[in-house]
Amino acid sequence: MTQGRVSAPVAGVPERRCGEVTDATAVRAGRRLARPVATGLVGGSLGAAGSLVWAAAAGRLDRVPLLNGPAAVVIECLGAVALIGSWWSTDRRWVRRTLPLITTGSAVATVLLAAMLNLSGTVTDEYPPSFAVWVGLVFVALVGLPLVLRAQRGAVRGRLRRIAAATAVPLTMLGTLMLIDNEYGVWPQVGDLLGHNHAVSGGALSGFDHTAYGSTAALSVRRPATLENGLVVALDPPGTSSHFRHRAGVVYLPPVYFRSVTMDLPVLIMLGGSPGTPLDWMRAGGAEATVKSYAATHHGVAPVLIAVDINGSITGDSECVNGPQGNVETYLTEDVPAFMTATLHLRRNPARWGVVGFSEGGTCALDLAVTHQGMFRHFVDLSGDTKPSLGGPHHTLTALFGGSRRAQQAHDPLRALATHRYPNTTGWFAAGAADSEAILIAHRMSAAAQNAGITQHELTVAGGHDWRFAAAAFAQILPQLCTDMGCGVTTVTPRGSPT
Secondary structure (H helix, E strand, O other), X not given: OXXXXXXXXXXXXXXXXXXXXXXXXXXXXXXXXXXXXXXXXXXXXXXXXXHHHHHHHOOOOOOOEOOOHHHHHHHHHHHHHHHHHHOOOOOHHHHHXXXXXXXXXXXXXXXXXXXXXXXXXOOOOOOOOHHHHHHHHHHHHHHHHHHHHOOOOOOHHHHHHHHHHHHHHHHHHHHHHHHHHHHHOOOOEHHHHOOOOOOEEHHHHOOOOOOOOOOOOOXXXXXXXXXXXXXXXXXXXOOOOOOOOOOOEEEEEOXXXXXXXXXXXXXXXXXXXXXXXXXXXXXXXXXXXXXHHHHHOOXXXXXXXXXXXXXXXXXXXXXOOEEOOEEHHHHHHHHHHHXXXXXXXXXXXXXXXXXXXXXXXXXXXXXXXXXXXXXXXXXXXXXXXXXXXXXXXXXXXXXXXXXXXXXXXXXXXXXXXXXXXXXXXXXXXXXXXXXXXXXXXXXXXXXXXXXXXXXXXXXXXXXXXXXXXXXXXXXXXXXXXXXXXXXXXXXXXXXXXOO
């Protein structure tokens, strides 16, 4: 019988047994599997991101809601989980040195950003401390991304970390945006965030027959049936006298505008706050939906709404006065009315003109009404302040009034209410139930207005200092405001009828 030979193991080469796979082979197999998976995930993420950007720019996502608190919390939590996953490492240097530096640096950057916004006057209002946490997570994700991408190249764990780090950036940014937006209610939908106002160009009115008031032929971009609810038109009153550099605004024209020869329609100038855009009132403030609903139940009769810019930029704060921020008062009292009467053929009737404002715009509404009662006989002050202010008294004096105390005193509503009478003026003072300071201010200003002869109303609505409160308040105020402005006595003369 021949005895089989047993080969001796070669020095330095591990002995293999039947069915056994070495650790090195398993690692290589894992790497071969992880590489296409990681590439597919990264490629898919980039493709999805690109598709979303294209769809958003094309307006395909305009109706996607942003005011969804639970969804915002879920997205932010997912971003935090992805961020923590990107930190998963056994590298002592990463854990003991790099990660503490990232978090500390991000905290410092967050504090510096808050200080810069306050000192520059960009953001002077108080905001929740949670904002710092959300913004801090974005900084951590952004700063950590390039560092994680350089770590543990080739390892399965490293690829997973890089995917988590890349995912954490958009998730924390989107979550932060939605959480802050839910705090103020500025952008109800994606289209509002992108500034897609869906308004008809003002050029569509260039051929409108204003001698007959009823020709819709020139409005070829809209079918006549759509005029049953009125029309939102993009118009940009130029700063002819004020030279104020402003953003374009929009105008709501009620159905009666397109079928009446008597254009003595009530007019409301709509003013927002800071930060914000002229479109905020129509969308976030629900003014378009509210006035269309009113027109639908009043035979197409409703006020003309003019939403105009008062700040020149999204973070500007002019308080609607003439000064270093621009000649905004002149713009609102001269340029805007002149353009609207010439372009839309509206009549300037103080008894039928009013101004509505929220936050900074609320302060403006009261100030304009008491300093220009020959132009505005109606005002709505929603969570406004007692007088124009940018925070500190010295900063307010220099940044708003160029150091002129006389100009500052001329725009103090309490001073005006104490020295003048306003027998033909109506005013509203409203605040959110959760905004105790605004409630106190509204009560104080309402009492002063009543003593000055103003027919005043006070209103408290559920909510805080946000656009959801402003929308609810305006919806409740509009019917009585329309009655005070004489909406019900508007004469409607059909086209072709004798005037």
